[in-house]
């Protein structure tokens with residue numbers, strides 16, 4: 001059947017480029033090619049070096065799908081095929097030795113093949129194969145006509161392979177992303193200790209603010225748990241399935257802050273070899289946690305202010321603003337207000353950040369949480385250190401911990417527990433390296449001072465029990481209660497308190 005070559009080229013190209021799904025495009029091309037060639041099946045095979053075989057990635061057929069999809073290739077055949085450049089005809093009865101070895105592998109018996117190598121920039125990427133029932137069905141005219149469409153077929157195959165790879169990488173990345181997020185999300189053992197006691201007010205504020213999208217400012221000394229609270233806000237918010245991106249403003253070298261926070265375009269500066277999304281862009285749909293915001297240099301403060309006002313960023317070297325849908329949580333251990341007075345922090349930025357301030361109190365102002373925190377860290381650190389049976393804490397030790405001033409707050413307690421576990425591997429935890437701070441010392445002083453004069457055993461006991469009751473906020477019974485700290489039974493303690501005329505004085509609410 002005579003066909004004009006230009007028209008043939010056009011028609012085949014339109015069909016093979018009509019869908020990103022190679023099987024659909026391939027089917028459409030097949031329907032058209034049937035008018036010009038004898039065909040029962042049409043295959044698109046790619047050489048797979050790692051398999052030592054060709055792999056079928058698309059097919060079209062008038063009848064049933066032919067069974068052979070992966071054809072292992074002997075070394076010699078592999079080289080022969082790899083060197084072919086023009087379309088070639090395969091008949092099972094061919095005199096050529098190589099074709100006769102190859103024919104049974106591809107089940108050529110009783111059929112003819114017209115095969116065309118597809119190359120991009122001279123690299124072999126696959127074969128288009130037309131197959132017809134019967135011997136010697138293809139002629140040199142068929143070969144010439146098929147070679148007219150070698151480029152569109154090669155291009156379509158290359159696109160399909162690239163698309164397949166992109167989809168595969170996307171799936172891998174999505175899977176990685178899900179995995180990493182689940183690793184980041186708070187685990188069962190990660191609960192906030194003291195949420196109902198020392199951090200009760202803080203947690204109430206967390207509950208209030210979490211459902212909204214407003215900026216939150218966390219203030220408190222180092223190690224008080226600001227990051228823990230920032231996490232709690234994010235994971236209690238509607239953005240919990242979005243990213244939680246942390247930036248330590250004090251830890252990024254000044255020259256890199258812009259590109260870290262806002263990203264950069266490819267070629268924006270020497271070394272910007274690829275485009276990079278900044279942390280604000282990465283946080284889109286989620287929360288950005290700006291830790292140690294007080295350390296942000298003046299230049300970056302200006303740019304941060306603009307992000308907060310306009311909710312869009314500009315990449316370094318970029319020429320268009322990119323909208324960002326983010327929630328900002330900032331934290332600092334500094335007094336930002338006095339930094340403003342000293343002109344070290346921009347007042348306008350401070351106003352923007354200070355919409356909903358939450359103060360995380362230092363540990364010495366919530367001593368009642370110390371026993372629970374200590375026990376929590378014993379469990380956590382034993383797991384980390386591979387200690388199967390967590391050692392007990394000796395009774396007087398918890399009292400010592402509660403009396404201490406904790407300048408490094410919860411982090412200091414965490415580190416102390418770890419050191420103690422390592423130092424006294426297997427033994428009971430005494431924490432006797434710890435000196436009580438002034439508060440505890442004061443009480444001791446009273447007792448010791450009096451002891452120099454005349455103090456009865458009852459007086460000493462009264463002073464000591466009231467001291468402990470102050471530490472526990474009047475709690476007698478249960479974990480962190482006075483009985484536990486004193487190492488006696490709660491009923492015994494109550495009895496003794498009765499005799500001494502002591503009330504528990506427990507605060508309610």
Ligand SMILES: Nc1ncnc2c1ncn2[C@@H]1O[C@H](COP(=O)(O)OP(=O)(O)O)[C@@H](O)[C@H]1O
Nearest residue numbers: 191192193221222223224225226227228410411
């Ligand atoms: N209420 C808490 N419950 C359990 N662990 C806590 C609590 N507060 C702080 N931590 C732990 O103490 C350490 C210091 O907390 P972090 O949030 O980093 O403090 P900050 O950011 O205020 O310096 C972290 O290891 C954290 O997990």
Ligand SMILES: [Mg+2]
Nearest residue numbers: 223226227291
């Ligand atoms: Mg921190």
